Amino acid sequence: MMSKVIIRLRVFLGLILLVGAGTAGCGSSSSGPSDGGRSQDSNVLPVMIGGGGLCAGIINRPCVNVTICIPGSAQCQTVTDILLDTGSVGLRVFKSVLTLDFSQHLETNGQGNIIGECVIFGTGAVWGSVANADVILGDEPRVSIPIHLVDSTFAGQSAASNPCRQPVDATPQNAGFNGLLGIDGFESDRGAGIYFSCSTSACALLGRPANAVLNPVAVLPNDNNGHVITFPAVDRTGAPTVTGSLLLGIGTRSNNMPSGVSVLTRDAATGTIMTVYKGTAFPGFFDTGSTFLFFSDPAIPECANISGAFCPSSPVNLTATNQGRNQASSVVNFQIANANDLGNSGNGVFDNLGGPDVNMSAEFDWGLPFFLGRTVYTGMAGRGSSLGTGPFWAY
Amino acid sequence: MARPVFPALGEPLASIERDQQLLQATQTVQQQTGFTVHILTAPGAVVREYASPAGVVFALAWQHRMGLLDLEVLFGSYYQEYAQAMTMQASEARQSPRMTTEHLIVERRGRMGAASGRVLVIPLLPPGLSQDHIQ
Numbered sequence: 001m002m003s004k005v006i007i008r009l010r011v012f013l014g015l016i017l018l019v020g021a022g023t024a025g026c027g028s029s030s031s032g033p034s035d036g037g038r039s040q041d042s043n044v045l046p047v048m049i050g051g052g053g054l055c056a057g058i059i060n061r062p063c064v065n066v067t068i069c070i071p072g073s074a075q076c077q078t079v080t081d082i083l084l085d086t087g088s089v090g091l092r093v094f095k096s097v098l099t100l101d102f103s104q105h106l107e108t109n110g111q112g113n114i115i116g117e118c119v120i121f122g123t124g125a126v127w128g129s130v131a132n133a134d135v136i137l138g139d140e141p142r143v144s145i146p147i148h149l150v151d152s153t154f155a156g157q158s159a160a161s162n163p164c165r166q167p168v169d170a171t172p173q174n175a176g177f178n179g180l181l182g183i184d185g186f187e188s189d190r191g192a193g194i195y196f197s198c199s200t201s202a203c204a205l206l207g208r209p210a211n212a213v214l215n216p217v218a219v220l221p222n223d224n225n226g227h228v229i230t231f232p233a234v235d236r237t238g239a240p241t242v243t244g245s246l247l248l249g250i251g252t253r254s255n256n257m258p259s260g261v262s263v264l265t266r267d268a269a270t271g272t273i274m275t276v277y278k279g280t281a282f283p284g285f286f287d288t289g290s291t292f293l294f295f296s297d298p299a300i301p302e303c304a305n306i307s308g309a310f311c312p313s314s315p316v317n318l319t320a321t322n323q324g325r326n327q328a329s330s331v332v333n334f335q336i337a338n339a340n341d342l343g344n345s346g347n348g349v350f351d352n353l354g355g356p357d358v359n360m361s362a363e364f365d366w367g368l369p370f371f372l373g374r375t376v377y378t379g380m381a382g383r384g385s386s387l388g389t390g391p392f393w394a395y
Numbered sequence: 396m397a398r399p400v401f402p403a404l405g406e407p408l409a410s411i412e413r414d415q416q417l418l419q420a421t422q423t424v425q426q427q428t429g430f431t432v433h434i435l436t437a438p439g440a441v442v443r444e445y446a447s448p449a450g451v452v453f454a455l456a457w458q459h460r461m462g463l464l465d466l467e468v469l470f471g472s473y474y475q476e477y478a479q480a481m482t483m484q485a486s487e488a489r490q491s492p493r494m495t496t497e498h499l500i501v502e503r504r505g506r507m508g509a510a511s512g513r514v515l516v517i518p519l520l521p522p523g524l525s526q527d528h529i530q
Binding site: 121161285 | 475477481505508509510
């Protein structure tokens with residue numbers, strides 16, 4: 001996940017979607033039939049950018065609704081404003097937005113201590129307990145997995161002082177979302193989550209527990225080999241809102257059949273491809289949680305008054321070449337426009353916003369702008385599909 | 396075996412030998428014009444400490460993939476200023492890649508499992524240097 005730079009000038013409508021407290025159709029705790037009794041589109045989640053609620057306050061922030069249930073029960077809650085993040089793995093929800101009580105379903109280390117987790121993202125970190133929950137994506141069968149209950153005060157900690165050893169998000173308002181649906185193409189976070197064994201007032205570092213947080217897509221009964229994210233294109237001046245789709249599975253149904261795409265396989269260790277820009281090769285990745293395209297180019301001036309954004313005097317048209325481990329390559333044409341001008345338009349979705357990389361990381365971050373006007377396939381590591389075995393990206 | 400020296404932001408090099416159990420680093424030193432860079436390489440992280448000729452750490456840059464990176468220790472006496480800014484600001488400003496506080500410019504980037512950042516103490520910046528030197 002990365003984040004935004006421009007403060008939205010958009011006026012909020014009076015209607016703000018609050019965290020849904022309604023009960024979803026989850027009376028049955030069985031895993032249910034596959035396609036037989038379900039709609040053909042049960043693998044689809046609408047993705048809103050700029051629609052309303054917390055996420056609308058941030059440019060280029062794509063969000064979905066996710067239904068969470070007490071394991072095996074009909075007690076369910078649909079949570080809005082969940083950031084769709086291809087840059088992380090795991091479902092993470094602020095405990096404060098839940099009306100459900102997970103206190104009897106917290107994961108423990110087997111000796112009575114509750115498991116805590118710290119996850120460090122690009123611009124911040126989250127802290128909280130790990131709970132077993134039933135999760136419903138779209139109209140898929142519910143799956144039972146460990147999720148992260150984000151709570152800066154868990155185990156007597158605080159936003160400023162906690163086992164992350166850095167500031168963590170204290171509230172959904174602070175974070176700009178109610179939670180994160182991390183669905184990068186791996187079953188687990190591959191060691192990026194840091195786990196602790198906690199009493200009510202103290203925590204000790206723990207190795208990776210057996211009940212670590214998992215990618216909810218990877219545990220679906222059928223549509224578990226990856227996903228498809230598709231958004232309509234927007235004008236160069238942006239759009240107020242955009243609705244796209246997350247389709248679970250690749251080639252598992254008629255609505256997620258790929259055709260005519262370039263498949264770029266990813267490095268299994270780093271998760272990256274190679275992006276060649278102006279003669280330099282960078283590790284590249286596709287991240288819906290990054291609001292801009294982030295890359296290094298000293299030739300593009302930064303904005304004087306907006307932090308970390310590009311402000312060329314007129315839009316610049318650029319080219320980069322993405323190359324997979326399989327040597328397949330794909331040329332991408334893109335534009336970077338003046339972030340000040342775009343921000344003043346009042347729109348909330350742009351395909352031509354960029355900003356400089358912080359130098360030490362030297363990566364090419366294909367953020368949300370890349371996904372606009374495209375259909376992007378993310379193949380789950382070790383799972384087969386008509387596009388081959390993951391991890392890969394294809395578009 | 397070189398014992399890792401782990402200076403904190405704004406503190407003198409010589410006074411600090413913080414034993415980082417979390418960052419079991421090896422250290423190399425680069426002499427640059429007008430400052431010294433102490434590069435601490437640890438499993439999962441690289442931290443660069445920028446020290447003035449007077450031996451005061453005026454900036455840090457880090458790259459972090461795995462495990463904990465103790466910003467509370469690294470930021471030293473400036474940590475509370477940073478933590479307060481992070482927890483008090485609205486999401487727009489809070490999530491900007493660059494944050495300016497009374498004494499600090501902090502920049503952070505990346506994603507889960509691959510984060511990087513840098514911090515500069517504005518009043519401690521040696522004459523003639525800018526944030527472009529912190530890389």
